[in-house]
Amino acid sequence: MKYIIAIIQPHRLDAVREALVPIGVQGLTVSEVRGFGRQKGQTEIYRGAEYTIHYVPKVKIEVAVDDGISDSVVEAIGNAARTGRIGDGKIFVLDLEGAMRVRTGEMGVEAL
Template identity: 85%
Template sequence: MKYIIAVIQPHRLDAVREALGAIGVQGLTVTEARGFGRQKGQTEIYRGAEYTVQYVPKVKLEIAVDDGLADQVVETISEAARTGRIGDGKIFVLDLEGVMRVRTGEMGADAL
């Protein structure tokens, strides 16, 4: 099993969710996040005053999938989240040792 963490732009969330649903991903966790990378924040103008936003708003997706679906999930997120501009995000893939569905007690891939 793999644990996929994707950090994307908030306005791409619906497109990513729909694309993942189309390939059979049944669940994901979404968290609002803030951060910076190469873009080092951004400058905005509010009521005529210019100020710098140190941390840019992002959305963090967490998805647990079977090994056979992991590459397709990464590709799907990449295609749906890409705008071609700096700040599109990152995708991390980690090995997942185990999972348990709390309601039923199912373990491993059955719990996904």
């Protein structure tokens, strides 16, 4: 099993979800997060004054999947989240040793 974490732009969330459902992803977790990368924040002008925002709002998607579809999931997230501009985000793939569905006690891939 793989645990995939993607940090993307908030306005791309619906496109990513729509790309994952046909692959067989049955659930995911979404969190609103803030951070910076190569963007180093943003500068905005409000009422004539310039403000620097050090942390840019992003969305963090977490999904656990079977090894067999992990490459497809990464590709789908990348294609759906890509705008071609700086700040599109990152995708991290980690090995997942185990999972348990609390309601039924199912373990491993069956718990996903």
